[in-house]
Amino acid sequence: MNEKPVRYAIIGSGMMGHEHIRNIRLLPGASVSAVADPDEDMRATAQRLAGEGCAAFADYREMMSGAEFDAILIASPNHTHIDVLKDVMGLDKPILVEKPLCTTLDDCRAVASLQERRRAPLWVAMEYRYMPPVQRLLKEVREGTAGRLRMISIREHRFPFLKKVGDWNRFSAKTGGTLVEKCCHFFDLMRLIAESEPVRVYASGAMDVNFLDETYPEGRPDILDNAFVVVDFANGVRAMLDLCMFAEGSYWQEIISATGDAARVDAFIPGPSRFSPDGRERVSEIAVSPRATKREIREAVHVDEAILAAGDHHGSTYFQHRKFIDLVRRGGTPEVSLNDGLVSVMVGAAAEESARTGQAVAL
Incomplete structure (x- = not known):
């Protein structure tokens, strides 16, 4: 048809x-x-x-x-x-x-x-919701592999912000700040994995390495290039983001972990091929580490190379469009709602405030 x-x-x-x-x-x-x-x-x-x-x-x-x-x-x-x-x-x-x-x-x-x-x-x-290894992690958590979820950890160690037209991404006034611009993805994932709403945010971050020698008519760049962010959720789950944007030498760009009282589930996601030493795509992995056996079970999560080559987000843009197009054709409700987008900005803005003030921010 x-x-x-x-x-x-x-x-x-x-x-x-x-x-x-x-x-x-x-x-x-x-x-x-x-x-x-x-x-x-x-x-x-x-x-x-x-x-x-x-x-x-x-x-x-x-x-x-x-x-x-x-x-x-x-x-x-x-x-x-x-x-x-x-x-x-x-x-x-x-x-x-x-x-x-x-x-x-x-x-x-x-x-x-x-x-x-x-x-x-x-x-x-x-x-990021639609990266195949993230989808696999969500499936494991939903099926109870981790047991009762207690902790979420997301580490992104990656390359600095790339060059954009007019260098608009160097300034918090135009981006919302790094913890909004870049990290709203991760706060959305935390909320999705936890199946709960965030209630408190604490962050420590700085601009320590990137763009320190750049100057523009509007001034010097002011975006964070590293941070730790802790988010507490209403159901007792706590989550942490470890962000470093001067670590493009890392093999894994993102490591996402969900730990419950039965096991830990990890998704390992490599960076784009253009930042790998040989310019080739790398395979993501999923690992399950049960407390009962103390034996890690690890396997590759394969994605078609043509899909990987179409962008920098490990195939997620393709899979997102596939679902969005289905919505356009058949109607229904978006999988990622306006409220999802709003809450991710709310957490990112609270993290920016916390990093500036040194105080936890209640939501």
Whole structure:
């Protein structure tokens, strides 16, 4: 049976916009009919990447009135999300908006208010949920492998923030801060694994290594490059994030652990191939360590290399789009809700505040 075609209009065709285009092209019946970006070079390369039939616009407002599409993808810089969403939500088309939903909690709440007037769904792009090793960890936890869950640990040791057009990602005012911009993914995962709401956040972080010699007309970069964050949940589960953004020599970029009274379950996720010594994709792994046997059971989690090569997020962008396209075609409720996006920003903003003040923040 032939599926209904889904045509995307993409707002923001930078690095992440390009990743979305590569993944959309892998999906049957999906295409990019239009891209919008004020940067001429990014706009042109995105249009070529999208292929025949893709129109290009310097202004997304012109695209909204001048192109034909079935869904909107917002991948513009974080600080632009609020204004873009205000402009496009009136079209009542399905929207996939990149994380973070917005850079501030007030802006997230404003979007939530606008969404109440819409029929079409809004999905927040929390790609990390859809990494195959993360999906496997969630399955093990849900099936009771760990027993009663008590602790969650997420370690991300990775490369520094990459070069972006206009270097907007060097400043907290435009990103929301590292613990919002980068780490909302992890606070979302903590909440998903714990199946509970966060109640308290404590963070210690600093800008110690990256971008110390950079200067811009608006000043010096002010984004954290390392932090520890502890999150307490209402059901008694506690979680910790260990972030280092000057550790691209690490074999595993992320290690996610869920520990209960019966076992620990670990997901081991390598970084993108372009940061590996030989430029090749590496296989992720899952491990289960039961207390009863004291024997670790470890196995590889294989992902098609064409999917891995389409982006920097271990296949998650592809699997997310597959689910989003199904929502566009058949209707229903987004797996990642606007409230999920809002809470992840709330925790990230609380962590930024805690790192600045040295005080725990109650939510």
